[in-house]
Amino acid sequence: MADPLQPLLAVEDLRAGYGSGDILQGIGLRIEPGEMVATIGRNGVGKSTLMKAIMGMLPAMSGAVSFRGEDIARLRPDQRAARGIGYVPQGREVFPSLTVEENLAMGETINRDKSHPRYDLVYGYFPILAERRRQLAGTFSGGQQQMLAIARALVGRPELLLLDEPSMGIQPSIIQEIGRALVRLNEEEKVTILLVEQNTRLIAQVARRAYAIDKGRIVGTLDRRRLSDPAALAEYLAV
Secondary structure, eight states: OOOTTSOSEEEEEEEEEETTEEEEEEEEEEEOTTOEEEEEOSTTSSHHHHHHHHHTSSOEEEEEEEETTEEOTTSOHHHHHHTTEEEEOTTOOOOTTSBHHHHHHHHGGGOSSTTOOOHHHHHHHOHHHHHTTTSBGGGSOHHHHHHHHHHHHHHTOOSEEEEEOTTTTOOHHHHHHHHHHHHHHHHHSOOEEEEEOOOHHHHHHHOSEEEEEETTEEEEEEOHHHHTOHHHHHHHHOO
8 A cells, every 4th residue: 555645657758759859858846646637738748658657658858757755767567567556548548359358368367366357347347348348349339449448557556547538539528437436446445646637627527736837847736626617728738
């Protein structure tokens, strides 16, 4: 369990990028246990790069990433997952030729306690997956695939869930349904959530605060009140 006196996730002066270029220009943030926090900003400012760097999909050039007080900057993605970080990438990346059950079974591989995967949890929050557990994931709509991707990460019982643009390519009614599930997971299961998002309604629905990113740097923080103000959000989301 996380120590309540320290942040669950701490990122300090993080620089990361592709090739010789830095996309992240010294990012720093703190996520406390039980929070639901968004990172917002225009396309191409480094939000997805930040998620990949936290997960270890992209190596840090410098800076620190700590989880539950442990320096994880040199750990592989699977080692970070085993410590309790779940990751749902942009575009979902479910296995289309596998059934719902088979996709969820992939989430067991990151479970620190292999004997207790949380199928009951994910079927409770996403009942359509229980109804269609033997259906091929490739036959699902984009919204249903997003539910499956989130559920697959949750089977591994993460303390921290990283979500990269969960609303992308999904119809509004399903976005609201996913938003309600995220709020319940955060409140009832105490799953800490960090999400990248541009959908203003989803941000206002789920996030308690947000970091605004521009050109690879944190340029502002928004509290719950400002997240409910479309004008305040537009300042950071306008292309």
